[in-house]
Amino acid sequence: MDLLDAHLIPAVDGVAFGLLLFVVAAGLSLAFGTAGVLNLSHGTLYAIGAYTGAELSDGTWGGLALGLAAGTAAACVAGAGLSAATAPLARRGHLAQALLTFGLALIGGDLLIQFFGADELPVRVPEALDSSVTLLGHRYPAYRLCFIVMAVLLAAFGTWVLTRTRMGAAVRAAADDPQMLAATGHSPRAVHTGVLAAAGALAGAAGVLGAPIIGPGPGTSETVLMLSLVVVVLGGLRSLWATFFAAVAVGEVQTLGVSVAPDLAPYLLFAAMAAVLVLRSRFAEPATAHGPEGPAPDPVARLRSHLAARLRRRPRGAAGSGAAAEAPGAVEAREASEGDRIVIAPRTGRSLLPAWTGRLPGGAAWRQAAPLLVLLVVLIALPALLDAYSISLAGSALALGLLAVSVTILTGYAGLPTLGQTAPFAVGAYATANLADAGWTVGPVQIVLSALAAAVFSAVVGPAVIRARGTTVLMITLAIGELTGAVVNQLKSVTGGADGLVGFPATRALWGGEGMLEESELYNYALVVAVVAVAVTLLVLRSPAGKLLTGTRGAEARMRASGHPVGRYLLVAHVCAGALAGVGGSLMVTVQQYLSPADVGFEIAAFALLAVVIGGTTSVIGALLGAGLIVATRDWVAGSWPGHGPLLLGVLFVATVYVLPRGLAGLRSGGSGGGSGPSRDASRAEDQPPPAPLSAPAGKVSP
């Protein structure tokens, strides 16, 4: 009883927090589930509401009402604007949307700071509510209780609109089959705009009302976005009730969890998210393309269909014959492979080792290699052209470039879009820093051991990643990245915690050499390592091993039906990409001579993915250039306009989406052909109209 008593206040706080998250996440889920927009600027919409509310709040009811009206309207308009901005990307998949909305979020965040200042704004609630009431013997802020009531009303109203009105029916129909909605005389475009405007309004209203809970400040958008992503992932897209319970659960983890188990709290959230995703992708029913439905379907019916799905699935045979057990996939594959020839290398044994057969005829090979060679020449000449600071930036860009290349392998070739490559990157980085601290300062040793450590890490987490597809992978890898970040912050003896590591001995390029301290020395070392790593990557990707990956990405069912152990290919690819990221991490430590959690945080993960999208998803050189462009914009160009790195990056992202639809790789000969990879398949795979993208890809997963 005492325990219950001690945690009552955090528990009630958790409800308030959870309801706040529900209102925000419902909008995110609605935008994603029905309008198909992966909105990474959703947190910014909340921030717009929160800033507006805080600015207009003056401790009166009128101030609150005015703030609510203005904040809701502003976020609603922003949501409608977002609809207009994403309309041209309708056929380009979620990665392009992610690039655009992330860019808009950066721009929006910068503008909000311009307008309202970099400090957290104080929020004044109406005086009548600025007191505390007695709740089971405890004092509790009246505003929070009032907020709980308002959030419940808002949620109930939203649910009623979605499930009981004609408008709600149109929204659900648009999620299911926009063409048929149009054939009944409703404009799907108008519905999409309405949904995004409503999602914006919800986020804005939540921002105004929730400002006393998650206040307006520079970190607001990211916090809100992360938490609501977790809620959407936990709750799935099928039912508002599931979202509701997920939101309250997340709220409780953030409040009650911290008060009950402070040591575990940093891990709880993302561990829960990873667990749910992994379980869901393992036990998912075959994709039945259900749209997100209003109320939760009858639980009994759901259980029944789940059991039926389980019974249908026969026990798993050997990897080869297992294909026959997946009825839907196999049938589809058989039908498909009758029609068109499969352009995949014949099965070449079980290893993914490069066979030196992927050579191109001389002229074509030169033409293909030309951009890389030009880039190499420029990179070699850089130390002679730049000052010391810029050279060290270029070294960091190389490290980030390797990270981006590892993301390309997964995203572009294996079809696993990842936000978690910073995890093996971090493993490599901290391995190198600790090795140096222990006296192992020889470069190649550091590189190899870091790569090994990262590879082992990737092998361990790999099984969780490779079963999922599409957006689910993004979320699982996001959770892995965030969990790694939490470990980095907690494990102070190894990582130095939030302070990071500094003052370890410099790396020696080879046995017997001196520690490298000069920027140009470090840069040259980084360049040599990067060239070797990229060369090996290219050879592997050009070999039959790369073709097997490409085939898996483009036509997984066909690959399975022709007897390929797809899961094993993906795992090997995941391990190799991890090792490459580890090399990148090692390089970064060597070049920077210090290491902090921010170097391996979410922002870097997002930049790596966006570098890949900028580069053209399947182009190694594109990824390198993309990483270079991002580092140059953030640290070099922004040097002449201090404090506006995010704004410039945002503009870069937004401009890239519209100007270079196929990324930097699309600039070359204006074609997607060549050996640069499965870009056509890539765009098609992303194009699939997503009725319920978070849950739909799960159907492709092997039992």
Place this chain on the structure above:
Amino acid sequence: MLELTGLTAGYHGGTVLHSLDLSVPAGTVHAVVGHNGAGKTTLVHTVAGLMRPSAGTVTLDGHEVTGRPAHRIARAGIGLVPQGRRVFAGLTVDEHLRLSYRPPHRGDTTRPSVWTPARVLELLPRLGERRGNRGTDLSGGEQQMLALARALLGSPRVLLLDEPTEGLAPVLVRQVNELVTTLAAEGIAVLLVSPSPAQAVESARALTVLTSGRMTLRMTGEEARADATSLHAALELTATAV
């Protein structure tokens, strides 16, 4: 009255439908017959506005609707019953009816007849018994009825039926054919697309055979009913040609 002139359409550079001329007077059924890949669905989608034609015009009672977005074409009075029914998985029958019910504007007296949910349920009583069920819980025949109801509730001048008897039991096929005749008698112009000549011959005032996107034969219903040899010959021919 639906009129197509020189209608040409395709996907990603490849033309599927080549310069088709066709007219369906109000109150009649025009059947388009052809094998898989002949361009039948492309034709229907182009008329319904789900695809943009690369050339040619679609005219509805003298008003050109070519290239308008699909929802405008639907409001102008073209109802679509698509291949595979495509009912909304998450919506109940009742919600389908409510969502699709679009009475014509006040003063628009040119519609052949005005359909309300009550009248549609009178025509398709089976749907009335399943009002609370979701689209995907219905049987194939019921889904076909629902798709038809959805198109009728816009009080269409023209009804596009894309393989409406696909996968239905013979007794239901007969029922659908009777419905087609009934609706034409209401004054609706029906464009019926089907791979089987049998259904086409039964109710059509005119027939078009489509081969690789081109018209290869046109005849009246009477001619076809009197002697189907040339119709079958045209289809046989296409089978070997394709």
